[in-house]
Amino acid sequence: MSSAPVRTPPLRMVEAFEALARLGSRSAAAAELNVTPGAISKQLRALERWVGQPLLEEDGRDGAFTAEGRGLAQSVTAGLAQIRDGLDALRPRDTGRVPLNILAPATFAMKWLVPRLHRVDRAAPQLQVTLRPTNTGDDWLSFPHHAAIRRDGFVPQGYDTMPLLRETLTAYVAPSLARAASSPEAVPLCESETRPGDLDRWLAAAGVGRIGQARRRHAHFYIAYEAALAGAGLIVAPTLLAANDVAAGRLVAPWPYVAIPGTAYAFVHPATAAMRKRVAPFLTWLKAELEQLDEGPGGGAPKDPAPA
Template identity: 25%
Template sequence: MRDLPPLSSLRAFESTARNQSVRRAADELCRTHGAVSRQLKLLQADLGAPLFSKEGTGLKLNQSGQALYSLVSSVFEQLEHGYARVREQALQSGGLHVACGATFAMRWLVPNLADFYRERPDLRIRLSMTSAREIRTEGADLVIAWDLTSYPENERKRAFRLGPTAFGPVCAPAYKRAAKAGIRIGHDFNSSGWTHWDAQSKERIATGEEITFPHTHLCIEAAVSGLGVALVEKRLVQRELGERKLIAPWGFVELPFSMMALHASGRNISEEVIAFTSWVRARLEADSA
């Protein structure tokens, strides 16, 4: 059995010494002034010596207090950093952190995850539903995106293909008549999409002004509301096409970029990454069949 004072007494002492105030320590620890004072009295009684001396209206550490504070603050700092590392490892253990576009996550990945979990009930996916461009440095094990043009060349070289993509202009049925010269809806982080469409297609669609949104979901909603013509990947608008909220009069074509995967730099490709990307590849191929 370790001969140590209660952790609550040490926390009260460390906070009081650092803040030079029992009141501020009580606020920090979400305790009453009286509760912190009692913890300090218990600690001093256990030690057999006072730890503070009065200085005006505040408290000042005496020689014993200085010695104990140096020890406790150092141990607490090590404990804090060590606990954070263990917690992060625990969160990552048995799981895979995947970063991808929010619309892809909501409209394709999450609805299909039940199928993946039937194959791999031991492997949990932790999603960051945000722009893949924004998540690059946040520790994701894997980034999934179909436009890596903003990434450094060395990262693009490490990326590998998951499956084909088919993009096409979509609009509300009532907007079709005005679509040729109408408003073009673009994506803030995928500005090359319409450029590739114009280069590949004989149809010049939405030659009027252009408005952009930061997420594909917003582009889709803008098109549904009759605001203009959006260029989107076919899988992401299957529901709207089926419900006739959107139409695709000019069809869908495969543009010169595919769904790509980029594993974290400086790490080996893990068995979990291989299992997940193999499943994504198979599902994407099945969808496009």
């Protein structure tokens, strides 16, 4: 006997939540959905009742999501993007621009690529770029794509690969913890199942042996990262992904002199002449953006950011 299907909340709740997560304010979400900010707040409260837990911090600030809210935002944004892409693919259009579907790791997409993606329109106006975030364990080859940014080292047969960069990892904490952190042993620890070993390697590099404080383990890195932003503990993270939060004062690196190498990123795509030609403008732009990165615990922001 088959199990009962899992219920889903009304679409208007999900759309309001996703718009707030993507746009960062109730007023912007309301304008996009053609409703009032009060209606957005009402749908958010209804969704919290539906899931049975808070998705926004108690102060109610726009974009101040709980760790659970951030995780749900990631899933909902990806899901609605897939629905929109599927519907959009059925609509006849002739924009004269070349469609380019790019897959990228979720945290890299959210923290580094998305804030820069608007600049592709200037660098390669002939492209219509659609970005889809992927999670560790996804069967990404089954997703429609022209190219993918990968950090797992796997290159499918029949694909070209171009190395992009290797991560530098260091430890970050929220400012509230930094003031009390005399050493890594003095703060709780956050880690994820999708980046096993990073925390232990960094602790070893810092000269920390066996430690007794609690570890909070999360299924995905972006959830562990959001927990660290909220003050839950120390997170070992790539410098390029933490750069904006460091610049905004949401994270600090108390031990910047302790850094370890992380995984390497690569750009992969089907090895055909037509695909090489299609992806070339985007790859040129991507490499130029990466060449602007600063080194160090606050690195990841462009040295001389292009105007928005």
